[in-house]
Amino acid sequence: MTKFETETLINQGDKDTRSGFGEALFELGKTNPDVVALCADLTGSLSMNKFADAFPDRFIQTGIAEANMMCIAAGLAVGGKIPFTGTFANFSTGRVFDQIRQSIAYSNTNVKICASHAGITLGEDGATHQIMEDLGLMKMLPNMIVINPCDHNQTKAATLAIAEYEGPVYLRFGRPKMPNFTPVDYKFVIGEALMMKEGRDVSIFATGHLVWKALEAASILKEKGIDAEVINIHTIKPLDREAVMESVLKTRCAVTAEEHQIYGGLGETIAGFLSRNFPTPIEMVGMNDLFGESGKPHELLDKFGMGVPDIVSAAELALGRKHL
Amino acid sequence: MTSADHLKQLATQVRRDILRMVHKAQSGHPGGALGCTELLVALYNKILIHNPKTFTIDGKGQDVFFLSNGHLSALWYSVLARSGYFGVSELSTFRMMGSRLQGHPATQEGLPGIRISSGSLGQGLSVAIGMAKVKKLNSDPHLVYVLMGDGEIQEGQIWEAAMFAGGKQVDNLIAIIDYNKKQIDGATDDVMPLGDVKAKWEAFGWSVLEMNGNDMDEVLETLKESKTKTGQQKPVLILMKTEMGMGVDFMMGTHKWHGSPPNDQQLENALNQLEETIGDYKI
Structure with missing residues (x-):
């Protein structure tokens, strides 16, 4: 498991993850002539404008036709290009599941399926768009790598990394400005979990926007005398099983935190792995089989049980269930 | 013997292959495969610029063909084998466990000639557009061909792709519709009327040619003509009228053989109508 050199991670200033994608895509345009970008009428929303303006020949605007976009991307890849598709997460997955599955x-x-506006932090647009x-959906597909970065810098690093990887990737990020706390321009390694804060009492495995919430929860837990470990599982698939095992061997209880349905999410992946290999008390923070609603990102996370207090109480619950 | 005569003999042999493959597997789709035999035989033997010995997935420096209606796999496999992509003896493994000849075309098993999986309908035209864009980006003058079914154009994605190719002037692309007016549930007119297919594609910005897909001379002539229509800011569509089940009297004029294999007696009856020309593959 990788660790950052800095002792504690601080917020360098709120930034959206999607602009991390856009910055990296532009860099890739300059460095890799095989990179082609496709967008289904959401160029600005996906921060793809810089790429589109600089490399018009390698930017394909498909209009509002996501199924066509996914399969054009597949055809580009067959021909040897490295296509990056850009649209909202909703239209990047559920709407085109069969196209992704077959082609x-x-x-x-x-x-590279690059999906913005994922999760409930999409906010005001409401549940139609809050996938x-x-x-x-993506982790069930054989051959698919599934990545959910935690902040702007990690999204940028991940975007650069997936261009180097040969094969299908789902990269998920979001709309709102959120704390940006991983180092600038660090080397992202697919499938290698990141130690964000070491601890002895409980392992918190978090992904996406909830990684920062988990760090905040760890501070509160510390005041309560609980030493929580926070691990960033940015790659949902393949899961860094060694990192998970190493941590729970020490803490003997776990919390998972994700901006996603509990059914089918990171929590179930980790629980499935642990139950087969090292049964461990586990609590899951996530969306509990509900659709969301309009609102501000943070207030929605709190309302639907994905806020800092939820992670704190999940950790306390997990601790209480620990086999002593 | 003229080269068209040779192709006609090959087509007869391919039809025998299709029937024997589907019969042995007791599964598959003979109807459409028999209907499109002339097209694929003509494409792979006279039209496509390709080299089976140097097959690469990316198709660089060659013409590329995609089969969107993947259930015509028996036809494609037979034509690929008889064009030298792999040995004809492998045809006897069609749809068997462990075979590279999957029920629908797939890349997972590494069968030469296949570049992407197909079978779930409506996707191949978009894939072909992607490949056509690659050719343009690489300044590769070779063409991209794709075959789809007429029932398949009921899929919405086909019209997303049609709008894209017409609107964005993908003019190194030749799409062919197998216009047999039949689909699994019956006549297209009964299941979902297609309307004026030619006018629809023209309205989407395509050059449209028509041909009788079961007349080898006309197929060759129209395919050659279609090449001359490329490079003119418009994608090219060939509306290819065919007879489902062509070559076997009891399989024609009905949609019944879309996805049903013949039994032993039916196979014998069918093979009696199709002379063995260049030699059956061994089972």
């Missing part, structure tokens, strides 16, 4: 996952084409099922 991308089964055919093992080198398509909380995308990680589950």
Whole structure:
């Protein structure tokens, strides 16, 4: 498991994850002539404008036609290009599941499905657009890598990393400005979990926007005399099983935290792994089989049980269930 | 013997292959495969610029063909084998466990000639557009071909792709519709009327040619003509009228053989109508 050199991670200033994607895509445009970007009428929302303006020949605007976009991307990949598709997470997964399944996952084409506005922190647009099922849909597909970065810097690093990987990838990020706390320009390694804060009493495995919430929860837990470990599982699939095992061997109880349905999410992946290998008390913070609603990102996270207090109480519950 | 005569003989042999493959597997889709035999035989033997010995997935420096209606797999496999992509003896493994000849075309098993999986309908035209864009980006003058079914154009994605190719002037693409007016549930007119297919594609910005897909001379002539229509800011569509089940009297004029294999007696009856020309593969 990798650790950052800095002792504690601090918020360098709120930033959206999608602009991390856009910055990296632009860099890739400059460094890798095989990178092609596709967008279904959401160029600004996905921060793809810089790429589109600088490399018009390698930018394909498909209009509002996501199924066509996914399969054009597959055809580009068959021909040897490295296509990055950009649209909202909802339209990147559920709407085009069969296209992804046949032309991308089964055919093992080198398509990077880049999905913005994921999760409930999409906010005001409401439940039609707040997809909380995308990680589950994508992780079920053989050959698919599933990544959910935690902040702007990690999204940028992950975008650069997936261009180097040969095969289908689902990269999920979000809309709102959120704390940006991982180092600038660090080297992202697919499938290698990141130690964010070491601890002895409880392991918190968090992904996406909830990683920062988990760090905040760890501070509160510390005041209560609980030493929580926070691990960033940015790659949902393949799961860094060694990192999970190493941590729970020490703490003997776990919390998972994700901006996604509990059914089919990171929590179930970790629980499935642990139950087969090292049964451990586990509590899951996530969306509990509900659709969301309009509102501000943070207030929605709190309302639907994915806020800092929820992670704190989940940790206390897990601790209480520990086999002593 | 003229080259068209040779292709006609090959087509007869391919039809025998299709029937024997589907019969042995007791599963598969003979109807559409028999209907599109002339097209694939003509494409792979006279039209496509390709080299089976140097097959690569990316198709660089060659013409590329995609089969969107993947259930015509028996036809494609037979034509690929008889064009030298793999040995004809492998045809006897069609749809068997462990075979590279999957029920619908797939890349997972590494069968030469296949570049992407197909079978779930409506996706191949978009894939072909992607490949056509690659050719343009690479300044590769070779063409991209795709075959789809007429029932398949009931899929909404086909019209997303049609709008894209017409609107964005993907003019190194030749799409062919197998216009047999039949689908699994019956006549297209009964299941979901297709309307004026030619006018629809023209309205989407395509050059449209028509041909009788079961007349080898006309197929060759129209395919050659279609090439001359490329590079003119418009994608090219060939509306190919065919007879489902062509070549076997009891399989024609009905949709019944879309996805049903013949039994022993039916196979014998069918093979009696199709002379063995260049030699059956061994089972």
